Amino acid sequence: MSRPTPLSNRIEHWLPRLVLAPSLLVVLVAVYLFICWTGWISLSSSMIVPKYDFVGLNQYVRLWSTPRWHTAVFNLFVFSTLFLALTTGLGLLMAILLDQKIRVEGTLRAIFLYPMALSFIVTGTAWKWILNPALGVQKVINELGWTSFVFDWIAQPTFAIYCVVIAAVWQSTGFAMAIFLAGLRGIDNSVIKAAQIEGASLPRIYRTIVVPMLRPAFLSVIVLLSYIAIKSFDLILALTNTGPGSATEMPSTFMYSATFRRDQMGVGAASAMMMLMTVAAIIVPYLYSELKESRDGH
Amino acid sequence: MSTLEIDRARKLYGELEVLKEVSISIGTGDFLVLLGPSGCGKSTLLNMIAGLEEISGGEIRIAGKVVNDLSPKDRDIAMVFQSYALYPTMTVRQNIEFGMKIRGVPQAERDKAVKTAADLLQMTHLLNRKPSQLSGGQRQRVAMGRAIVRQPKLFLFDEPLSNLDAKLRVDMRTEIKRLHARLGTTIVYVTHDQIEAMTLATRVAVMKDGVVQHLDDPQSVYDRPANVYVAKFVGSPSMNIIPAKLEVKEGRAVAVIDIPGAAPTELAGIPVSSQAAAKYAGRRVLVGIRPELFSLAGAQSAQKLSVNIDVVEPTGPDTLALFQAGGVEVTARVPPRAVAARTPATLAVDTAKIVLFDAETEQRID
Numbered sequence: 020m021s022r023p024t025p026l027s028n029r030i031e032h033w034l035p036r037l038v039l040a041p042s043l044l045v046v047l048v049a050v051y052l053f054i055c056w057t058g059w060i061s062l063s064s065s066m067i068v069p070k071y072d073f074v075g076l077n078q079y080v081r082l083w084s085t086p087r088w089h090t091a092v093f094n095l096f097v098f099s100t101l102f103l104a105l106t107t108g109l110g111l112l113m114a115i116l117l118d119q120k121i122r123v124e125g126t127l128r129a130i131f132l133y134p135m136a137l138s139f140i141v142t143g144t145a146w147k148w149i150l151n152p153a154l155g156v157q158k159v160i161n162e163l164g165w166t167s168f169v170f171d172w173i174a175q176p177t178f179a180i181y182c183v184v185i186a187a188v189w190q191s192t193g194f195a196m197a198i199f200l201a202g203l204r205g206i207d208n209s210v211i212k213a214a215q216i217e218g219a220s221l222p223r224i225y226r227t228i229v230v231p232m233l234r235p236a237f238l239s240v241i242v243l244l245s246y247i248a249i250k251s252f253d254l255i256l257a258l259t260n261t262g263p264g265s266a267t268e269m270p271s272t273f274m275y276s277a278t279f280r281r282d283q284m285g286v287g288a289a290s291a292m293m294m295l296m297t298v299a300a301i302i303v304p305y306l307y308s309e310l311k312e313s314r315d316g317h
Numbered sequence: 318m319s320t321l322e323i324d325r326a327r328k329l330y331g332e333l334e335v336l337k338e339v340s341i342s343i344g345t346g347d348f349l350v351l352l353g354p355s356g357c358g359k360s361t362l363l364n365m366i367a368g369l370e371e372i373s374g375g376e377i378r379i380a381g382k383v384v385n386d387l388s389p390k391d392r393d394i395a396m397v398f399q400s401y402a403l404y405p406t407m408t409v410r411q412n413i414e415f416g417m418k419i420r421g422v423p424q425a426e427r428d429k430a431v432k433t434a435a436d437l438l439q440m441t442h443l444l445n446r447k448p449s450q451l452s453g454g455q456r457q458r459v460a461m462g463r464a465i466v467r468q469p470k471l472f473l474f475d476e477p478l479s480n481l482d483a484k485l486r487v488d489m490r491t492e493i494k495r496l497h498a499r500l501g502t503t504i505v506y507v508t509h510d511q512i513e514a515m516t517l518a519t520r521v522a523v524m525k526d527g528v529v530q531h532l533d534d535p536q537s538v539y540d541r542p543a544n545v546y547v548a549k550f551v552g553s554p555s556m557n558i559i560p561a562k563l564e565v566k567e568g569r570a571v572a573v574i575d576i577p578g579a580a581p582t583e584l585a586g587i588p589v590s591s592q593a594a595a596k597y598a599g600r601r602v603l604v605g606i607r608p609e610l611f612s613l614a615g616a617q618s619a620q621k622l623s624v625n626i627d628v629v630e631p632t633g634p635d636t637l638a639l640f641q642a643g644g645v646e647v648t649a650r651v652p653p654r655a656v657a658a659r660t661p662a663t664l665a666v667d668t669a670k671i672v673l674f675d676a677e678t679e680q681r682i683d
Contacts, residue, residue, distance in 0.1 A: 209398040209400050209402035210403070212367075212396070213404075214404070215388075215390070216367060216369075216394065216396050217390065218416060218419050219390075219415075219419050227415075228404050232405055234406075
């Protein structure tokens with residue numbers, strides 16, 4: 020004898036699905052559907068408007084024969100390498116220093132984290148002024164008396180990309196520091212005491228015991244920063260506007276100008292797919308290793 | 318030679334004095350247990366011996382050498398922590414040889430020391446595992462191995478068994494005892510568990526509020542506690558402290574205890590000097606009686622107590638019988654099924670082992 024399930028039970032059963040359905044739908048359409056659509060466009064001959072034909076990998080061949088795209092890829096490489104190394108290194112150093120039971124730690128932490136609260140547009144604009152030889156650092160130092168001091172990287176095609184690195188590092192170091200600090204706080208203090216009793220110096224304790232214990236924090240920081248580096252767009256626009264010339268072109272700015280300014284939607288789509296593959300090359304192994312670890316029960 | 322002398326050691330945190338002139342001295346091969354509730358200063362004292370906390374006053378000497386200003390690594394000590402404090406990214410072998418590596422011990426010697434320690438603690442098969450792959454007891458063993466290879470003058474244990482489950486705790490306790498017998502090193506061991514203190518120690522220091530209440534061998538601490546606090550802290554169930562009146566009859570001390578619904582009972586044969594008996598004659602005192610000093614009264618029993626049993630709590634090997642005497646609840650350890658709840662019973666008392674305490678100062682009267 021089976022009785023019909025009471026209404027409340029059925030609601031309980033369906034409610035979570037109903038609540039999740041709209042966001043799932045939005046993600047499916049706005050993210051995955053448009054990824055597929057972009058992939059399709061990258062295989063078509065679309066110029067100013069989408070054209071649903073098929074020209075094979077033609078757009079990719081065109082993309083890779085554009086010198087500007089080569090500049091963008093090279094810049095991305097320089098930028099992300101330096102940005103990752105400096106942000107991770109400085110963030111770790113600051114976290115270790117903050118972890119030494121110092122006074123006003125809360126205040127300092129807030130100060131270092133504050134740039135994270137700004138948008139890249141604000142950061143870019145501020146640093147544009149700071150780095151401008153006629154307004155910023157160079158002018159201040161010149162006026163202090165060192166008249167021969169020159170700091171005009173932002174105006175030089177070979178050095179402008181390093182200005183982008185400086186601004187991005189300034190913005191993201193606090194974030195890396197916060198993650199490392201959380202990792203450090205999770206470490207049992209008696210581990211450090213034990214190593215001290217065994218005679219290890221503080222630098223050695225950090226190098227051989229503490230930093231290896233921060234592996235999960237390193238993974239999070241590197242993955243999140245890589246993704247910031249690859250998608251960086253607003254910072255470039257605000258700081259250098261891809262100039263001087265196209266010296267600070269990045270894949271994201273290339274994609275934008277190809278699609279919306281130069282009427283080469285196919286090439287733009289192809290560059291977007293290249294970026295997707297780069298991100299996937301970083302994220303997929305990361306997710307794989309994380310999921311594998313949680314399966315192993317670590 | 319590896320003696321430890323703590324000479325009027327003090328610890329201040331700003332205005333707060335957490336250790337007040339603690340003096341303890343132990344000889345080579347002694348097993349000193351610092352026993353007390355949390356916040357009594359025992360762990361602070363251990364950290365001061367280790368050099369992890371500064372000494373605010375007094376002196377600590379290891380093997381006759383003042384160590385106040387020596388850093389932990391120069392004190393020739395090894396420490397085992399409650400949380401094991403293993404290096405999680407290293408294998409068991411690397412954990413054990415880390416200290417030797419730092420001191421620049423050659424590889425061949427390191428291998429030998431690791432092998433000896435692993436054999437001693439029966440963990441040769443664990444050497445290539447990471448700490449996360451070990452059980453709590455195995456981790457504790459690795460932590461001890463790491464301490465052993467150091468061959469220190471002094472072993473320090475900071476509540477090493479507190480994170481283990483009850484069964485494992487008993488096993489590891491035996492293992493530590495065996496290790497001490499085998500190695501013969503001097504050990505300082507911090508715990509809040511009085512059974513650990515009783516079973517392991519050669520010397521127990523019972524601490525409260527930064528003061529050593531009683532320092533002696535465990536049996537003496539158990540039999541003749543220095544004050545009411547120690548009497549209640551050591552032993553489970555704890556010593557009964559019964560208010561009574563002391564009288565002197567024929568030159569000998571007699572404690573008079575009120576029993577509800579019966580005439581006041583006199584207990585004679587209490588071990589107390591005649592001077593003390595004279596001094597306290599006619600005054601209120603506290604009578605300390607361990608639960609096992611009670612037994613069922615027989616024909617020859619001299620000192621008897623007729624009481625009404627309230628509750629019985631069988632524990633298996635024996636039964637705890639609770640009754641009222643002198644205005645407090647008293648626990649007696651009697652054979653199983655000897656008494657029943659809510660019935661009268663006559664209990665004999667081994668008065669030769671009774672301890673008397675001053676009612677005001679709560680110090681033992683000798």
